[in-house]
Structure formats: structure tokens, C-alpha cells
Amino acid sequence: MENPIRSGISSRTRSASGREPPFSVVDQGGEPHTFTEVKQFGGGFIPGLNDGQAPVPECAAGFSDVAVARTRILQGSTSLVTGLSKGTHYFQCCIHPVDAREG
Numbered sequence: 001m002e003n004p005i006r007s008g009i010s011s012r013t014r015s016a017s018g019r020e021p022p023f024s025v026v027d028q029g030g031e032p033h034t035f036t037e038v039k040q041f042g043g044g045f046i047p048g049l050n051d052g053q054a055p056v057p058e059c060a061a062g063f064s065d066v067a068v069a070r071t072r073i074l075q076g077s078t079s080l081v082t083g084l085s086k087g088t089h090y091f092q093c094c095i096h097p098v099d100a101r102e103g
């Protein structure tokens, strides 16, 4: 089964329940993304890319929010996700929230 996290950044990724952290995220998409944990999927901080969705609170402040800035992943770089509790976690890109699938 293809791992949606390793296959690149999908804007909306749901980590499988019980997946053992840490796991790594690699940006293969050719532009910067974020990999930001959110309670619910929604819009990011660039209104023109939100397809009409309201920004989620975790993304709304953009990179002026340190919590968002530290989830930025540049092309070719890897981010290691650690310390997740067991259960389901939702991650999305705060720049391009609607351009990919749910995993």
C-alpha cells in the first residue's frame, strides 16, 4: 500500500490510526509547503488558494505564527514528525489546502 505521506506532501493527510511515530515527510512537490496538524481540514492562509473555505485557526496567521512557520517544508527537505499520540492526526498544507487528496 502506498504511504501517502512518503509519496510527497499531500495537502491533506490523515495519519493512519496507530501509526508509530516518528515518520518523515519529504517535499517532492517543487514548491514550499507546510505540514501542519489541524483539528479539522479547512482553508490555509492564502485566501486565493482556499477554494472558498475559511482558514482553519491553526493556519490563519501564516508564517507570522511560529507554530506554522516551523511546519514549513522546503523543496527537497525533510521534516520529521515525532511525539504524536496514538490515534488519528490530521495534517494539511497551510498554503495549498485543497490541491491534493485525503489519505
Ligand SMILES: [Cu+2]
Pocket: 011, 032, 033, 034, 093, 094, 095, 096, 097
Ligand atoms: Cu502546499
